[in-house]
Amino acid sequence: MTEGSGGQLGVGMVGHAFMGAVHSHAWRSAHRFFDLPMVPRLAVLGGRDLVRTKAAAAKYGFASVATDWREVVASDDVALVDICTPGDTHAEIAIAALAAGKHVLCEKPLANSVAEAEEMVAAATEAATRGVRSMVAFNYRRVPAIAYARKLVEEGRIGTVRHVRAVYLQDWLSDEQAPMAWRLRKDKAGSGALGDLGAHIVDATQYLVGDLLTGVAAVTNTFVHKRPTDTGELDDVTVDDAALFLGRFANGAVASFEATRFALGRKNAMRVEVNGSLGSIAFDFESMNELSYYDGSAGPSNGDAAGFRRILVTEPTHPYVGAWWPPGHLLGYEHTFTHEVVDLVRAIADGSDPRPSFADGLRVQRVLEAVERSADRGSAWTAIETGGSA
Structure with missing residues (x-):
């Protein structure tokens, strides 16, 4: 059917x-x-x-x-x-x-x-x-807190974006005896932590900022060069274990990125912070129902009550949340994929173009390729071909 x-x-x-x-x-x-x-x-x-x-x-x-x-x-x-x-x-x-x-x-x-x-x-x-x-x-993109953060940026609540910093930290490869897997073979995965984790934070930051990266300067590293196979033999790891790079957005904002699967103690720490001229937002997926927001409209000091405030993103007025549970009843990883399906089915039904599109995916791929080229050239600044909005 x-x-x-x-x-x-x-x-x-x-x-x-x-x-x-x-x-x-x-x-x-x-x-x-x-x-x-x-x-x-x-x-x-x-x-x-x-x-x-x-x-x-x-x-x-x-x-x-x-x-x-x-x-x-x-x-x-x-x-x-x-x-x-x-x-x-x-x-x-x-x-x-x-x-x-x-x-x-x-x-x-x-x-x-x-x-x-x-x-x-x-x-x-x-x-x-x-x-x-x-x-x-x-x-x-379908985490309610990230979708809400995008709304705050679009509304000008943090002003002109100046700094972006993003990390994605896992530790499942820290054990040197962890077995070989397809994610460690370049012919299967394309890249290592860069494509597996870095792709997420590149897309998330371009989505949040509403702008595209125009250039990067990068370093990548492989810590463990051989892994045991099912037969006990050692096979070559042909991807990066970690990728770190600086970037610049078209609007002039500067950025830093780190992706690794060797950060002991970090299971799925996908973190993004955006600093603007009027405020800041910060997010950590390991506390995925929360968004930290700093209102700097009164100036950098903001009086004796200065600091970030915690927004619990579980209200029915927050993106996607109204279909789920009462306020304070938390959502999880699996809900982000449900939201993805919801948006796609609705787009198919009404004949609109769903996002992120394949064109958005291409824009991320161009960043990943520029990171690899930069790392191969000794961290040289490498321009990224851009096209279209984030």
Whole structure:
């Protein structure tokens, strides 16, 4: 059953690991809390191993399975293809799905290279002329506190943006004996902490500021060069373990970024702070229901009550929150993906272009590529091709 048939949207998903699990949850729950013009239906789950895919389909609630992504794309039951695979397959699957008239949701980063991302944008642009929609899954845009922070910036509450600082810290690779995984292979992942984590904070800051980065100066490093495989042999790590870079936005604001999977004690510390001429905002995903806001309209000192104030972003007037629980009852990681699905389904139904678009994903990819080029050139300042708004 496909789009518009009985008010349902047939979803075909390719990939069923971590992202597959959270995306499935989002598709199942979106219409149960939000008023949607179409009800998502979990139609086909694609995976390479039949036994594992069948088990995942039964667990997540998919009606059928396929062991070739082409079967998912070709299925008459599928109106939207959700891509939850490693980055080296994103372009091929997305382009084929768009050509077949299927809407596409693609996990981040959009691709493993700027060239692939450009091909995907071209395919998405052509498909849009046929009413086919596409979106890249930068889920942190759908954290209510970040969406509310964007509103504060848009309203001029912090004035002219001057400083941006963002970090994304994890520690799951700190153990040198942690096993080899696809995320540590450049041919599969494109890059390491840079693409896995850095892509998120690049998109989040460009979204918050409403502007694009124009240049970077970067350093990357690999701390552990070999990892044990399932057979006990050592395999080469071909991606970065950490990436740090400075940046400048088109409006003149300066920025700093850090992405690492070697920050012991930090499990998922995605933090962003923006300082403006009239105030500041600060966010930490490990306290995802909170936003810190400093009102500097009375000057830097602001009297004897100076300091940030904590906004608990759980009021029904805050972005997305009204569909959930009473004030003070907290949301979690999985809700950001539900919000993503809600926005995408509504855009498909009303014929609008969902954000972040593939073009937004390309803009992030250009930043990632510039970071790698800068690091290769000894941290030399490297310009970024820009185009369009954030």
